[in-house]
Amino acid sequence: MQRYFIYLAYDGTNYHGWQIQPNGISVQECLMKALSTFLRHDIEVIGAGRTDAGVHASLMVAHFDYEEWLDIDSVTDKLNRLLPPDISVYRVCRVKPDAHARFDAVARTYKYYVTTAKYPFNRQYRCRVYNSLDYERMNEAALLLFEYSDFTSFSKLHTDVKTNICHITHAEWTQEEDNTWVFTIRADRFLRNMVRAIVGTLLEVGRGKLSLEGFRRIIEQKDRCQAGSSAPGHALFLVNVEYPEDIFFSI
Amino acid sequence: MQRYFIYLAYDGTNYHGWQIQPNGISVQECLMKALSTFLRHDIEVIGAGRTDAGVHASLMVAHFDYEEWLDIDSVTDKLNRLLPPDISVYRVCRVKPDAHARFDAVARTYKYYVTTAKYPFNRQYRCRVYNSLDYERMNEAALLLFEYSDFTSFSKLHTDVKTNICHITHAEWTQEEDNTWVFTIRADRFLRNMVRAIVGTLLEVGRGKLSLEGFRRIIEQKDRCQAGSSAPGHALFLVNVEYPEDIFFSI
Numbered sequence: 001m002q003r004y005f006i007y008l009a010y011d012g013t014n015y016h017g018w019q020i021q022p023n024g025i026s027v028q029e030c031l032m033k034a035l036s037t038f039l040r041h042d043i044e045v046i047g048a049g050r051t052d053a054g055v056h057a058s059l060m061v062a063h064f065d066y067e068e069w070l071d072i073d074s075v076t077d078k079l080n081r082l083l084p085p086d087i088s089v090y091r092v093c094r095v096k097p098d099a100h101a102r103f104d105a106v107a108r109t110y111k112y113y114v115t116t117a118k119y120p121f122n123r124q125y126r127c128r129v130y131n132s133l134d135y136e137r138m139n140e141a142a143l144l145l146f147e148y149s150d151f152t153s154f155s156k157l158h159t160d161v162k163t164n165i166c167h168i169t170h171a172e173w174t175q176e177e178d179n180t181w182v183f184t185i186r187a188d189r190f191l192r193n194m195v196r197a198i199v200g201t202l203l204e205v206g207r208g209k210l211s212l213e214g215f216r217r218i219i220e221q222k223d224r225c226q227a228g229s230s231a232p233g234h235a236l237f238l239v240n241v242e243y244p245e246d247i248f249f250s251i
Numbered sequence: 252m253q254r255y256f257i258y259l260a261y262d263g264t265n266y267h268g269w270q271i272q273p274n275g276i277s278v279q280e281c282l283m284k285a286l287s288t289f290l291r292h293d294i295e296v297i298g299a300g301r302t303d304a305g306v307h308a309s310l311m312v313a314h315f316d317y318e319e320w321l322d323i324d325s326v327t328d329k330l331n332r333l334l335p336p337d338i339s340v341y342r343v344c345r346v347k348p349d350a351h352a353r354f355d356a357v358a359r360t361y362k363y364y365v366t367t368a369k370y371p372f373n374r375q376y377r378c379r380v381y382n383s384l385d386y387e388r389m390n391e392a393a394l395l396l397f398e399y400s401d402f403t404s405f406s407k408l409h410t411d412v413k414t415n416i417c418h419i420t421h422a423e424w425t426q427e428e429d430n431t432w433v434f435t436i437r438a439d440r441f442l443r444n445m446v447r448a449i450v451g452t453l454l455e456v457g458r459g460k461l462s463l464e465g466f467r468r469i470i471e472q473k474d475r476c477q478a479g480s481s482a483p484g485h486a487l488f489l490v491n492v493e494y495p496e497d498i499f500f501s502i
Binding site: 009010056058080085086087088117118119120121122125 | 260261262307309331336337338339368369370371372373374376
């Protein structure tokens with residue numbers, strides 16, 4: 001049996017997230033269907049993680065198994081012909097048989113876009129805010145995230161994960177264009193809804209409605225009800241998933 | 252009576268073009284409604300030109316008259332609150348009473364985006380082509396446009412314009428990103444459907460289906476039926492309209 005990684009991108013606007021589910025179309029389901037059609041065999045696909053409904057990925061990774069060696073270029077091409085226009089495969093590569101898209105990922109990076117401008121284009125990828133925000137203060141709050149590793153406060157309740165421990169290695173707001181700012185956050189893992197809850201709470205800091213001490217208290221209380229509301233999913237992108245070199249075959 | 256210029260942008264996806272018409276919603280109509288609501292007075296708006304259904308503008312100019320002096324910043328802000336999210340006003344400025352958004356414009360610039368990549372984002376602003384194109388040859392053909400001024404071949408039939416003479420001052424394909432190319436064309440005026448007909452015909456050149464001599468013959472024949480089909484409107488942007496300095500008040 002051979003194992004393959006798929007690197008793909010998708011516009012999440014029309015999907016109920018990555019994860020297969022009974023009541024809506026998911027990216028995982030589309031990918032499994034395309035692969036199964038092409039390979040004439042039921043293929044299961046395991047993603048590096050799940051993205052919520054409406055969330056995009058400019059880079060997602062998933063793995064699947066197939067008994068034969070595949071012509072990589074031809075698979076990429078065929079998949080792109082079978083997949084809808086809002087899902088695109090960058091490349092497919094063979095990896096070591098025990099490589100796992102989810103368990104072997106050592107870091108994930110997300111970006112969240114906020115704009116104060118009324119701009120007609122790319123509205124579906126930006127969260128519009130109506131007052132200017134104090135980004136300096138938001139970055140001071142973001143720095144506090146490095147002091148903690150239990151992010152229960154920013155996790156969806158009642159999930160089945162065994163631990164709420166995450167190691168955040170990057171968290172910063174930077175200016176993208178005139179009126180557009182982007183929050184980049186990188187960690188070894190993320191809890192469900194975590195990025196959107198952190199962004200929503202940082203926006204409260206930026207609006208002056210929450211102090212730095214208040215932000216710190218929220219983290220320490222480990223209570224989701226204390227944090228700000230989740231920022232909308234349509235402005236969130238999964239942009240990178242990192243793996244150790246040794247799961248790939250050297251070229 | 253005071254005359255004002257409005258600089259605006261719009262995503263044309265959901266509009267039947269700029270021009271007011273009985274069977275669909277237009278940008279001009281939205282703008283007139285917003286202005287009339289705000290100023291409590293029926294306001295007519297004259298645009299620098301018309302864009303076809305689905306065509307976008309990152310810069311369009313229009314003029315209107317109002318009897319009183321207006322607070323420019325407040326007008327811009329109010330209009331943006333009244334207009335839908337896909338139409339945005341950059342600025343409003345007072346101009347000389349006989350300044351005319353259409354007749355005084357000395358140049359218009361359009362951009363057309365073509366991509367060979369299957370890319371999930373911004374699909375609504377790109378024309379996807381499925382084979383690689385010979386952009387060098389397309390630029391050689393574009394150069395031929397400078398030798399002519401009668402573009403009947405690229406005009407929609409049965410329009411009511413008095414002349415099909417246009418002076419093209421720029422026409423070039425440049426690479427925007429990895430797999431995306433943009434055609435920029437600037438002229439004193441454009442005939443209806445002209446940019447899309449030129450792009451559609453240049454794409455034929457790029458596919459090797461039309462020679463340079465064939466392209467020249469099409470221009471010389473002055474017959475719309477000889478030219479290639481119109482490229483789709485969703486990848487076309489009006490990006491600039493230029494005016495002589497003397498229609499503005501000096502600051």
